[in-house]
Amino acid sequence: MDPGQRPALAGLRPAAPTPARPRPLPWATAAAALVLAGLTGITGLAFLGKISLGPPAPSGTGxxxxxxxxxxxxxxxxxxxxxxxxxxxxxxxxxxxxxxxxxxxx
Structure with a gap:
């Protein structure tokens, strides 16, 4: 008998089919890559001193x-x-x- 044609054993249920894997969303991957690239760029600019993430200097008078x-x-x-x-x-x-x-x- 061919291995794929074996009868099920007594008392055992056939294995349930595995659910289909969700399809990857290319736009979500692109959006996540864009956000991570932006955060990396801001971190690099702050590290190099090109931008300041601290509070702004006081603009008041006196x-x-x-x-x-x-x-x-x-x-x-x-x-x-x-x-x-x-x-x-x-x-x-x-x-x-x-x-x-x-x-x-x-």
Whole structure:
């Protein structure tokens, strides 16, 4: 008897057919490749210093102070990143406050 023509054994069910494999979607593959290429390009530009992923420089006028929140309170820094106990300005003077995470300080 030919091996492909054997009768089924008693008490055993024939194997269920395996479901068809889903067809690959070429547009999804192309979209994923495009997204990964874009992310790689942005990472490369940031690494080379061509673009900055950090917060933008303050565009305000007047005196610039940086406020850094800590778990116990706040720290104030002037535009030269010198820590100040308090912010003191003249009445009517324009002040720009920039909030900076504590981990971002040098």
């Amino acid at each position: 005196i610039v102070f940086y406020v850094v929140p800590y778990h116990y309170g706040y720290a104030f820094y002037d535009s030269g990143l010198v820590e100040r106990q308090a912010i003191e300005v003249k009445v009517g003077e324009t002040v720009t406050l920039v909030i900076v995470p504590a981990q971002a300080l040098p």
